[in-house]
Amino acid sequence: MTLLYILAFVLLCIALNQLFKVFELSRDLRGEKLYKTTDSDNKFNGRAMFLFMLLFFGFFLWQIDAYWYRILPKSASEHGNKIDALMMANYWLVILVFFVVNGFLFFFAYKYHGKKDRKAEYILHNNKLEMLWTVVPAIALAFIIIFGLKYWNEIMKRDNDPNPIKIELYAKQFDWTARYPGKDNEFGIDDYMQIDGSNPVGLDTNDARCHDDILVKNEFHLPVGREVIFTFRSRDIIHSAFMPHFRAQMNCVPGQITTFRFKPIVTTAEMRKEKHVQRNLDEVNAIRIKRGDDPVEFDYLLLCNKICGASHYNMQMKIVVESEADYNKWLANQKPIKSAAKTTAQK
């Protein structure tokens, strides 16, 4: 069988070779300069440029139409609404630029396609025009910068709420641990040297403030309407805590503590009722059923967004946003570290 393939390949090569020879012979006999562009080449490619433009713009609009409901649903955090609004404004601007500049490009490419009897105009430059297209982008960019930095400062400000919920997200290959400060509302200090089976996030066991801390895995909860201040740590390499529905992201860097604040404003239950969320979920479940998996419900996720090894693609944790009362109930059911350690020891 393999032999047959090789034979067929060799024959094909010989045939092609002969073909090329004939082609070259006829080319040389006619003495044509095949590489020269002819008027019909120019016309063809000029028109193709125009056609491409239509196709390209059409493709873009089609994608907007087909994919728009798939982009992230409305923001589940307060500052996220600002980001989304700014994003939309920027999208409008850059889409306008995209259409206008590509439009001119392809239109000129079509309009001025070469003809034997046409002569190009000798134009060197034009100060007015150049001024215009330096100043206009500069003004547009000034707006982008001003609004961007205004929001950036607001989002990154550290003292919005004097009494935020504190949560630490601890990253390691390849899972997350969420840590709540417990009754004293203080985390206490950490010491990576003390990491072991009963001290997975490396707390300094001599620091009493750590003893009432609560560690949770697989899912963590947030109260709606309360500002949350996250701190991030990593045990091994750089990970990144990405909570796309909350428009939140921050790297987790070993040897360093990073922070991010946001206020969740949409509970998981509310988000499940969102039209776009439902539509996407229906699609997901249709695929799952076809595959023989059980249907699922929508959940917020914390994802790892910095390449961190073989299971990077699966380093996630569920986030539940609920009323403050439910949140407090849930939290009360979690065991502080000291008593959790005791129960493991007793086993």
Added chain:
Amino acid sequence: MEHNAHAGVLHGHHAHDHDHAHDHHEHHETFVSKYVFSMDHKVISRQFLITAVIMAVVAMVMSIIFRLQLAWPGEKFAFIEAIMGRKWGKDGILDPNAYLALVTIHGTIMVFFVLTGGLSGTFSNLLIPLQIGARDMASGFLNMLSYWFFLASSTIMLSSLFIEDGAASAGWTIYPPLSALPEAIPGSKLGMTLWLVSMSLFIVSSLLGGLNYIITIINLRTKGMKMTRLPLTVWAFLITAILGVLSFPVLFSCALLLIFDRSMGTSFYLSDIYIGGKPMEQVGGSPILFEHLFWFLGHPEVYIVLLPALGITSEIIATNSRKPIFGYRAMIGSMLAIGFLSFIVWGHHMFMTGMNPFLGSVFVFTTLLIAIPSAVKAFNYITTLWKGNIQYTPAMLFSIGLVSSFVTGGVTGIILADSTLDITVHDTYFVVAHFHIVMGLSAIFGMFAGVYHWFPKMFLRMMNKKLGYLHFWVTFLGAYGVFFPMHFLGMSGVPRRYYTNSNFPLFDNLMDINQFVTMCAIFAAFGQVIFLINFFYSIFRGEKATQNPWNSNTLEWTTPMAHVHGNWPGALPEVHRWSYDYSKPGQPHDFVPQTVPLGPDEHDGGEH
């Protein structure tokens, strides 16, 4: 062997000496000195090109393999096992570590080996001496070394694919600690060592090349070739070389410190790490330091990739519009501005590292500034087409494609540069879309355009025009089809560098986008097969080239269509005007070569 390396140095020396040009013909060269250890810039340029083409094919095949995985995860592809072997492609399914290795080496090869070494190596080498009217590079010997370091580094990079634990897999940006700790990922064992060795050699190659380009442009311009008469290609190569010389040493330090951390127990980048079941002793370092050093090179690097492509395009668009480039001085000014600014924007890759938000603001400001000269360049290209008489050679098609993708990819840069917006799209497919459209389309198109345009200078034959058209249209459609939909993946929150997006339900329904992308990638890959056939066939059997096939003004077309050592058989040409006198009123033809003296009341275009 009369021609040892030493004689070669002398050889290179009197290459500058105009009167001695004839000597060269009396030397008889062996095959080895002519084609292997050659010091002739034209031969070295071809060596760079062929090496880069091979590297590009490897990287492209890699991309098809991991695109298949993304579109049809879990599907068995027999050929994946055949290529990747039992270990990495068991039963035709790609292994997650192998996926990361492929992504890493794909990125490394494309950014450094194809678009830096390949693009600058080929065209700076070919065009600098020919367009400034020099007999060769300032140092032919260093130039030869530059290629051999490049080849050695390419070979090591490729060889790392065949080792037991697999090639480097920490992404092309190799952030430590992932790249520093063999316990973290198998690719950080020998694979990472080879990556670092290879890149160190690459940096040497790039520095040798860059220094040579700068010195040659500054010192060896022929009589009358003022800076304001230089073609924009040469300006672009000059600025690119300066960027490289200033930034690659920083990458070298960056890599060196990583080598120390990996093998000597230092802790430049490491602190408070617990891995492999025990705490590490190294404390006090910071992985963020690495990011600063890396991106101090990394951002200028993206312009090192793009500027030569823009330079090539300037030349091709002017020639084939039969019009002077619009705003010659503005083009130079904006390249200088881009070059300068590209050194003070690196922090935009690090908004989410926990960097002080105020520092972030500064980088927002500088980054958005860079959009202004970029926009000026795009507008100048478009106005060059305006009222032109466009000759659609394959090179011209690719140049127009470059302008389109530069705009399309540039505008998303504006979104990313806004730290507020970057919070949601950083490290998602939105970024992947952005940089592939500016590098994978624009810069690669510039390279293709250059190959089609200067093929007759390199190989004395022409590439087939019709196949060139086909190649362009397939590539243009395919490449936009690959990278445009990725914006929407990013806006849906899909992170980059995931082995599969269907391990949890959130992104399951985006699978059809991924499949569309992969199919476009396969389509575009077929386009590259057309190119390869055309390229290699034309080298040997293409139509014979004529003296000045594109009716161009620049000096390279005044050299004979034969490979002459020293470029011009007689005296060096003298330059009397800038290179963009196309369709000048009152002239007999629609082009006026730079060697034609100015008429009595004629003005030189470059003086405006």
